[in-house]
Amino acid sequence: MSNSGQNPSPAAAEEARQIIKIIDLHKWFGEFHVLRGINLEVAAGERIVVCGPSGSGKSTMIRCINRLEEHQRGQIIVDGIELSNNLKNIEKIREEVGMVFQHFNLFPHLTILDNLTLGPIWVKKMPRREAEEIAMYFLEKVHIAEQAKKFPGQLSGGQQQRVAIARSLCMKPKVMLFDEPTSALDPEMVKEVLDVMISLAHEGMTMIVVTHEMGFAKSVAHRVLFMDEGRIVEENTPDEFFDHPEHERTKLFLSQILH
Amino acid sequence: MTVYEPIEEFTDLKPPVTSIGVLGWIRSKLFNNWYNSLLTLATLYLLVKVVPPFIDWAVINGNWNTTGAACHQSKGACWSIIHANIRFIMFGFYPPTEQWRPLLAMMLLFALLLVSRNRRWWSKYLGFAWLAGLVVMGLLMKGGLFGLPAVDSGQWGGLPLTLILSVFGLTAAYPLGVILALGRQSRMPAIRYLTIVYIEMIRGVPLISLLFMSAIIFPLFLPEGVTINKIIRAQVAIIMFTAAYVAEVVRGGLQAIPKGQYEAAESLGLNYWQTMRLIVLPQALKIVIPPTVSILISAFKDTSLVVIIALYDILKTTQSTLSNPEWMGFSTEAYLFLALVYFICCYFMSTWSRKLEKELQT
Numbered sequence: 001m002s003n004s005g006q007n008p009s010p011a012a013a014e015e016a017r018q019i020i021k022i023i024d025l026h027k028w029f030g031e032f033h034v035l036r037g038i039n040l041e042v043a044a045g046e047r048i049v050v051c052g053p054s055g056s057g058k059s060t061m062i063r064c065i066n067r068l069e070e071h072q073r074g075q076i077i078v079d080g081i082e083l084s085n086n087l088k089n090i091e092k093i094r095e096e097v098g099m100v101f102q103h104f105n106l107f108p109h110l111t112i113l114d115n116l117t118l119g120p121i122w123v124k125k126m127p128r129r130e131a132e133e134i135a136m137y138f139l140e141k142v143h144i145a146e147q148a149k150k151f152p153g154q155l156s157g158g159q160q161q162r163v164a165i166a167r168s169l170c171m172k173p174k175v176m177l178f179d180e181p182t183s184a185l186d187p188e189m190v191k192e193v194l195d196v197m198i199s200l201a202h203e204g205m206t207m208i209v210v211t212h213e214m215g216f217a218k219s220v221a222h223r224v225l226f227m228d229e230g231r232i233v234e235e236n237t238p239d240e241f242f243d244h245p246e247h248e249r250t251k252l253f254l255s256q257i258l259h
Numbered sequence: 260m261t262v263y264e265p266i267e268e269f270t271d272l273k274p275p276v277t278s279i280g281v282l283g284w285i286r287s288k289l290f291n292n293w294y295n296s297l298l299t300l301a302t303l304y305l306l307v308k309v310v311p312p313f314i315d316w317a318v319i320n321g322n323w324n325t326t327g328a329a330c331h332q333s334k335g336a337c338w339s340i341i342h343a344n345i346r347f348i349m350f351g352f353y354p355p356t357e358q359w360r361p362l363l364a365m366m367l368l369f370a371l372l373l374v375s376r377n378r379r380w381w382s383k384y385l386g387f388a389w390l391a392g393l394v395v396m397g398l399l400m401k402g403g404l405f406g407l408p409a410v411d412s413g414q415w416g417g418l419p420l421t422l423i424l425s426v427f428g429l430t431a432a433y434p435l436g437v438i439l440a441l442g443r444q445s446r447m448p449a450i451r452y453l454t455i456v457y458i459e460m461i462r463g464v465p466l467i468s469l470l471f472m473s474a475i476i477f478p479l480f481l482p483e484g485v486t487i488n489k490i491i492r493a494q495v496a497i498i499m500f501t502a503a504y505v506a507e508v509v510r511g512g513l514q515a516i517p518k519g520q521y522e523a524a525e526s527l528g529l530n531y532w533q534t535m536r537l538i539v540l541p542q543a544l545k546i547v548i549p550p551t552v553s554i555l556i557s558a559f560k561d562t563s564l565v566v567i568i569a570l571y572d573i574l575k576t577t578q579s580t581l582s583n584p585e586w587m588g589f590s591t592e593a594y595l596f597l598a599l600v601y602f603i604c605c606y607f608m609s610t611w612s613r614k615l616e617k618e619l620q621t
Contacts, residue, residue: 068522094528105523109541109619118537119527164523171527 019044019079019175019206020065026073027060034060035071036230044174047207049217049238052227053253058210061227062177065208066097079174095123098168102180104160106152112139112163113148119171131170138166142196158189162196169200176200178209212257218242226250330589337589341596344580348596351416351571357408361419364396368422376611378618412490416571418600420490424562424572425604428497429555435498436505437544441535443510454506461503466561469496474568493565501558508550512543545619552612556605573600 020042027035063069076083116135120126139145142162182190201220224241226234289299320335330337403409442454473492524534563574
């Protein structure tokens with residue numbers, strides 16, 4: 001369960017530093033048991049795609065990693081820091097973990113440039129000029145530098161999502177979490193966002209991506225996780241996962257999304 | 260499938276005369292159907308009945324600079340009441356020899372307000388200018404330094420008093436209201452319940468009773484010999500009252516901000532105060548500009564309630580002139596003048612809020 005053929009991860013992947021370690025994670029929404037014992041280790045530079053039917057807990061799981069949701073049992077350790085109620089730890093982890101949302105969540109009252117510089121200036125206490133240089137660098141990277149002075153409302157969905165990715169990158173995160181980044185987009189805009197994510201993958205970013213874009217999973221993921229009813233049901237390389245799914249539920253799910 | 264033949268020649272036709280210009284406007288806005296035509300005619304009839312007599316009374320037969328006795332002889336309006344009493348209406352019991360001081364203070368205040376109208380001039384320096392301006396205004400009003408004779412605040416009155424109560428009242432109530440709104444949303448139960456109790460208690464009580472409490476009951480709790488200035492007590496009552504209303508309006512704005520905004524801010528690593536200051540409040544406060552300004556305008560008008568604790572604001576000074584036998588009976592003119600003063604101030608606020616809304620639109 002290590003490398004896919006097309007995408008050999010760094011040679012020392014097995015010994016590579018673990019950047020995320022999740023041990024027996026449980027979470028309840030009221031009485032409802034959403035996550036029922038998740039165990040997951042992610043090495044630096046590893047790219048993981050998480051899929052599964054809606055309500056299976058995939059979003060909840062990655063939202064636990066930067067404490068947008070609080071877990072009630074088990075441990076989450078990010079880059080050696082354990083998530084607890086300690087606010088300092090939460091803030092440290094949030095600086096290291098970037099998050100991209102389904103609905104972009106750009107700040108509508110700020111220009112694109114200000115959206116990007118906000119984190120570096122206020123969290124990293126960076127001088128404005130330096131923050132703007134970094135912001136422009138990443139805006140160019142997502143091919144949208146010419147829109148820097150516009151407001152989010154003036155951009156298309158695909159453009160907004162690319163801005164959101166750039167906004168996270170400006171914080172120089174060690175891990176990027178993607179929560180269904182293309183689900184809210186019109187079909188013709190999915191590709192431009194996936195392209196940005198693929199180039200990010202090629203640069204060696206550690207990524208956990210909740211998505212149903214199976215093409216993306218095949219081309220960049222080291223591992224695909226299939227979740228159902230709050231558990232990781234199956235875990236494999238993309239090739240194995242798609243060609244020889246083992247679990248009945250995985251087969252059913254794949255038959256539904258792959259037509 | 261239908262194929263549209265290209266039209267060979269275009270000839271621009273003029274629209275019919277009845278649909279453009281003044282005629283077109285009148286037709287489409289005033290006489291576009293039978294009930295609108297009826298309304299238009301009825302309104303015209305009313306205007307004809309009301310406007311010319313009013314102009315007759317107010318302008319043609321109006322008395323501008325006469326004695327009260329002459330006014331009583333005349334059929335027209337007696338604007339002389341304003342003219343003859345303007346000093347008292349404007350400044351109340353402020354010593355006449357010193358009245359240039361409140362006048363100067365008010366002009367300073369108007370200048371600062373006008374400059375602050377333009378958002379491009381909002382800067383650190385404007386903030387300092389306001390601070391310096393307030394100190395100078397206080398000094399001018401109070402005196403006692405730099406050879407200015409001291410004037411007891413019991414003698415303050417008229418327009419300066421109204422403006423002091425409202426400008427300080429509104430500028431203090433707004434931030435306090437925002438803090439209360441945040442408190443009401445707090446995750447800490449102690450803070451949340453305290454603010455809820457505060458807001459609900461204040462909203463459950465009319466302003467008049469708060470003013471009475473501040474004027475009559477509050478001093479009973481003070482130790483012997485300690486007194487707090489009556490204006491300050493009224494001021495605090497106005498601030499507490501207005502803040503509770505602002506808080507509820509701002510809370511409405513806070514609830515309109517999608518959860519995703521908080522999550523995006525949190526996942527960037529912003530802490531609570533940064534999230535509020537940079538992300539949530541700028542959006543929430545913008546949404547609630549119209550209702551907030553309504554509250555501020557009504558708070559401005561409510562400052563006139565201080566008459567009941569015997570403060571001489573501009574409403575009270577104007578009323579007082581009516582009790583002078585020479586000017587008795589000219590209340591219409593006096594109140595019209597007063598209405599004009601209030602209207603100018605309120606209109607300033609509402610146009611400014613519309614301007615601000617437009618500028619902040621993204």
